[in-house]
Amino acid sequence: MVERKTESLRDAYGQALVELGERDPTLVVLDADLSGSTRTALFGKRFPERFFNVGVMEPTMMTIASGLALGGRTVYASTFAVFAAGQAYNTVRQSVCYNRANVKIVATHGGLLVGGDGGTHQMLEDIALMRSLPGMTVVVPADGPSTRAATLAIAAFEGPAYVRLTRENLPVVTDGTFTLGRAGQLREGSDLTIVAIGAMLGRALDVAEELHQAGVEARVLDFASIKPADEKALIRAARETGAILTMEEHNVLTGLGTLVASATATTYPVPVRQVGVPDLFGESGDPWKLLDHYGLSQKRALDEAWALLQLRGKVS
Amino acid sequence: MTYHAGSGHPGGSLSVTDLVTALVFHELRIDPEHPDWPDRDRLVLSKGHAAPALYSALAHRGFFDPKILPSLRELGSPLQGHVDHRKLPAVEASTGCLGQGIGMAVGMALDARLAKRPSRVYAIIGDGECQAGLTWEALMAGGHYALDNMVVLLDRNGLETDGKTEDLMGIEPIADKFRAFRYDTLEIDGHDFSAIIGALSHARASKGHPTAIVARTVKGKGVSFMENKHAWHGKAPNREEAERALAELGGSL
Numbered sequence: 001m002v003e004r005k006t007e008s009l010r011d012a013y014g015q016a017l018v019e020l021g022e023r024d025p026t027l028v029v030l031d032a033d034l035s036g037s038t039r040t041a042l043f044g045k046r047f048p049e050r051f052f053n054v055g056v057m058e059p060t061m062m063t064i065a066s067g068l069a070l071g072g073r074t075v076y077a078s079t080f081a082v083f084a085a086g087q088a089y090n091t092v093r094q095s096v097c098y099n100r101a102n103v104k105i106v107a108t109h110g111g112l113l114v115g116g117d118g119g120t121h122q123m124l125e126d127i128a129l130m131r132s133l134p135g136m137t138v139v140v141p142a143d144g145p146s147t148r149a150a151t152l153a154i155a156a157f158e159g160p161a162y163v164r165l166t167r168e169n170l171p172v173v174t175d176g177t178f179t180l181g182r183a184g185q186l187r188e189g190s191d192l193t194i195v196a197i198g199a200m201l202g203r204a205l206d207v208a209e210e211l212h213q214a215g216v217e218a219r220v221l222d223f224a225s226i227k228p229a230d231e232k233a234l235i236r237a238a239r240e241t242g243a244i245l246t247m248e249e250h251n252v253l254t255g256l257g258t259l260v261a262s263a264t265a266t267t268y269p270v271p272v273r274q275v276g277v278p279d280l281f282g283e284s285g286d287p288w289k290l291l292d293h294y295g296l297s298q299k300r301a302l303d304e305a306w307a308l309l310q311l312r313g314k315v316s
Numbered sequence: 317m318t319y320h321a322g323s324g325h326p327g328g329s330l331s332v333t334d335l336v337t338a339l340v341f342h343e344l345r346i347d348p349e350h351p352d353w354p355d356r357d358r359l360v361l362s363k364g365h366a367a368p369a370l371y372s373a374l375a376h377r378g379f380f381d382p383k384i385l386p387s388l389r390e391l392g393s394p395l396q397g398h399v400d401h402r403k404l405p406a407v408e409a410s411t412g413c414l415g416q417g418i419g420m421a422v423g424m425a426l427d428a429r430l431a432k433r434p435s436r437v438y439a440i441i442g443d444g445e446c447q448a449g450l451t452w453e454a455l456m457a458g459g460h461y462a463l464d465n466m467v468v469l470l471d472r473n474g475l476e477t478d479g480k481t482e483d484l485m486g487i488e489p490i491a492d493k494f495r496a497f498r499y500d501t502l503e504i505d506g507h508d509f510s511a512i513i514g515a516l517s518h519a520r521a522s523k524g525h526p527t528a529i530v531a532r533t534v535k536g537k538g539v540s541f542m543e544n545k546h547a548w549h550g551k552a553p554n555r556e557e558a559e560r561a562l563a564e565l566g567g568s569l
Contacts, residue, residue, distance in 0.1 A: 049430070052426070057456070057457070059450055060422075062419075063418075063450070063454060064419050064423040064426070064454070064457060065423060066409075066419075067409070067422060067424040067426070068423040068424070068426055068427045070408070070423070071423075071431065072354075073427060090413055090416075091419070094410065094411070094416055095409075098400075098402075099420075
């Protein structure tokens with residue numbers, strides 16, 4: 001495994017917010033009693049008059065955010081993913097998306113890597129929920145630099161967005177650029193494509209490196225821009241590599257894997273295998289051990305990669 | 317309108333009509349010639365199902381042609397079953413699922429305060445809506461931020477879809493609850509225009525906290541066979557009923 005520097009996505013988000021606040025004197029930020037964890041406190045300290053910590057009322061945080069945005073402001077609202085996408089779902093749906101309010105929801109603590117807090121707090125369905133909302137942009141950055149870039153990128157258009165961040169520090173794997181609707185290619189290859197998001201992107205690169213040692217070249221795509229999705233990159237991957245492995249920290253029924261499968265099926269169907277959380281809730285545990293326990297291990301991904309290569313007749 | 321649509325909410329529209337009329341024709345600083353005027357006052361109809369009441373008032377105030385009123389709930393009409401400001405910009409906020417409009421009003425009032433705009437924000441809520449936790453979250457926020465540029469008007473008609481609020485899930489003592497949430501609270505007859513206008517001007521002068529107006533109203537007001545009948549919450553009249561109702565109200569189909 002390659003040793004990589006790790007960084008906090010949440011710190012990158014908080015710092016980017018301060019940057020945005022300096023740039024746009026009308027921008028406001030809301031939080032729901034988790035400002036230390038989400039790092040919106042950095043903005044709150046710098047711009048206290050433009051920071052509203054509403055306490056434990058996530059659904060109403062979204063309605064208040066909408067009211068602020070309809071006056072012409074850009075509004076960021078943060079809490080944990082389970083509260084932003086789960087607890088507040090219908091206010092995000094009506095007050096934010098149906099109203100087309102310029103509210104940017106940046107949710108931390110997505111996925112199993114929440115660890116000790118357990119299954120109630122490990123949000124594994126948020127991509128499905130947020131991606132189904134008309135007009136919603138959905139982004140899942142994989143590291144600190146791309147978190148900063150994504151935080152800035154969603155400020156550049158008017159309309160709602162949902163960004164899912166991971167609690168754990170993650171290895172820096174991207175070059176820190178992010179373009180909406182564009183998949184980032186981190187590794188070239190023609191035998192197989194691995195499409196990954198969030199914490200799984202680092203693992204995807206490790207899998208690709210192991211395959212390389214065995215003489216197999218895997219293309220690796222960073223699919224941070226879930227919606228809009230770079231369908232062209234997926235179809236190119238299908239055409240040029242013939243098989244796709246997806247890796248995500250989300251319920252496999254409704255996440256990245258199903259997106260990739262349906263995007264390719266209509267135009268250039270190839271076998272798609274998923275590494276992700278089975279249709280289950282999580283549980284308490286050491287964050288990284290939880291990933292392995294729920295089938296998101298590097299070994300499991302490697303097994304799936306070999307299975308795909310066998311299906312395509314690339315190995316015997 | 318609900319007769320033409322074949323569905324809708326006549327009861328709660330009629331109970332709130334006098335409040336909406338007082339706001340749209342007297343209280344609100346709005347201008348049909350400049351609907352985007354940034355300093356305008358905002359009216360959020362949190363009980364978005366009372367759409368016909370708001371549509372009628374806005375049309376007759378000059379925001380759009382009253383001729384389109386019968387297109388309520390038709391495919392392609394800007395007059396959605398629940399108010400929709402993207403399809404009908406004269407409406408300030410799209411609402412429908414209850415408990416959300418009041419939080420949007422809190423956001424608008426905070427926005428006006430931050431921008432130092434003179435805009436005042438009015439939210440009309442229903443009494444069934446007071447059973448929703450969201451309503452109290454938003455009310456708490458309005459009280460906490462001491463939004464004296466915000467007024468909450470409760471259309472207290474006493475009935476919801478399935479019956480009396482007090483039989484289903486009682487909300488009384490509702491005025492005391494508003495007071496406990498830091499609202500300057502008034503109780504009025506919601507069909508007495510001088511009382512409504514008096515309460516609104518009291519609210520304008522009230523500083524340091526938001527105002528709540530508990531307006532005692534009659535569901536189905538003005539139509540004898542609809543008054544105080546919860547069955548008319550979400551049911552449209554047939555042709556004969558619509559003709560009788562409009563005759564009682566001094567209009568015609």
